[in-house]
Amino acid sequence: MNSIKVYGTGCANCKRLEAMCIETIAELKIDASVEKVTEIEEIVKSGIMRTPGLEINGKIVSAGKIPTKETLIHWIRENTN
Amino acid sequence: MKNKILIPILVLPVWIFIYASLQSSADFIVYSLLSLPKESHFTNALHFFIYEVPKVLLLLTLIVFVIGIIRTYFSPERTRKILGGKSLFVGNILASLLGIVTPFCSCSAIPLFIGFVQAGVPLGVTFSFLISAPMINEIALVLLFGLFGWQTALIYVATGLVIAIVSGYVIGRLKLEKYVEDWVRKITVGEAEIEEKILFGNRVDSGINAVKEIVGKVWIYIVIGIAVGAGIHGYVPENFMAGIMGKSAWWSVPVSVLVGVPIYSNAAGIIPIVQALLGKGASLGTVLAFMMSVIGLSLPEMIILRKVLKLPLIITFAGIVAAGIIVVGYLFNIFF
Numbered sequence: 559m560n561s562i563k564v565y566g567t568g569c570a571n572c573k574r575l576e577a578m579c580i581e582t583i584a585e586l587k588i589d590a591s592v593e594k595v596t597e598i599e600e601i602v603k604s605g606i607m608r609t610p611g612l613e614i615n616g617k618i619v620s621a622g623k624i625p626t627k628e629t630l631i632h633w634i635r636e637n638t639n
Numbered sequence: 640m641k642n643k644i645l646i647p648i649l650v651l652p653v654w655i656f657i658y659a660s661l662q663s664s665a666d667f668i669v670y671s672l673l674s675l676p677k678e679s680h681f682t683n684a685l686h687f688f689i690y691e692v693p694k695v696l697l698l699l700t701l702i703v704f705v706i707g708i709i710r711t712y713f714s715p716e717r718t719r720k721i722l723g724g725k726s727l728f729v730g731n732i733l734a735s736l737l738g739i740v741t742p743f744c745s746c747s748a749i750p751l752f753i754g755f756v757q758a759g760v761p762l763g764v765t766f767s768f769l770i771s772a773p774m775i776n777e778i779a780l781v782l783l784f785g786l787f788g789w790q791t792a793l794i795y796v797a798t799g800l801v802i803a804i805v806s807g808y809v810i811g812r813l814k815l816e817k818y819v820e821d822w823v824r825k826i827t828v829g830e831a832e833i834e835e836k837i838l839f840g841n842r843v844d845s846g847i848n849a850v851k852e853i854v855g856k857v858w859i860y861i862v863i864g865i866a867v868g869a870g871i872h873g874y875v876p877e878n879f880m881a882g883i884m885g886k887s888a889w890w891s892v893p894v895s896v897l898v899g900v901p902i903y904s905n906a907a908g909i910i911p912i913v914q915a916l917l918g919k920g921a922s923l924g925t926v927l928a929f930m931m932s933v934i935g936l937s938l939p940e941m942i943i944l945r946k947v948l949k950l951p952l953i954i955t956f957a958g959i960v961a962a963g964i965i966v967v968g969y970l971f972n973i974f975f
Binding site: 569571602603606609622 | 714715716719742744746747749750751753754822826827828946
């Protein structure tokens, strides 16, 4: 089971990224859980200084932006099994 | 990848052509096409609207695009590295300058604050960044440039920088570290290494995305703001504002700042109105103070920061920035 985490305190962009992730893994038929991390302490511990942050299987792939769909697919493919 | 770089090169001449023909187009539409009488209130208001809306939107698109590209060269992580271990005064200057170009949104103010403080960036330097980042923004810059001219835009950037530098320096000298919430110091900050190799084509993409996002969000406020401004231009009598926001009313500067704090308007909506008021007898210092207070001191951001800062520090922060804005307001009323 792959794990995707979206870090963000709940701004509009964070919600959009979470929705994009859920949509993308469904389309790619990848078995993964999408978790939203809203606790500030957790966000800070991850080292992210800009939200939304995106972590796939323990690797932080982006912070502070919403990727394009193609980029997101690329990241998910590269970091999941 | 190459054609992405071509887009702005092809669009730029079109942009210049449209921008250069704005005045004649507005004249043509108002006086020839609609054949409205010159010098009537309605004609003046309509002409102002038809001329200013495309002008400001064009300027905004260009500047947001350029800044969008510039910002790809900066990140909070990099800024933090530059600021770590810098001495107080030099650090304050650097932080204020970096505040302009580092991508920042008030929703990430907390992770950014903790990240900075934990990395050894002094509190005062961190505050210089937090003051300059929202206060000097590209939308305000464009509107001031478009509606007031480059001198006012420059004055705005310069005074904004001075306020950020001085306020941060004062906060640093006051040794307020004990008013940072305790959990902030106990927390261990991770190091996120986001390796990014950015090609220039991707930077152009970032510029285009910034335009889509920012212009897409604020255009409506600009249109409404300029419409209200046009109404004021056409219909409110000259010197109407002189008594309330003019130089003779000494209390106008602090009152403008106080009124500005709870107003959380973006610069886009407020500046066209402010510009119209200026034409009706309000003075530049008062108007500038009001505007800086609206954009630079926002209640929502302070509520967010309350999670990491104890109340005395927030009050000191707001007080020092407000005092700085008031001083700037008075200085302008005296000298201009």
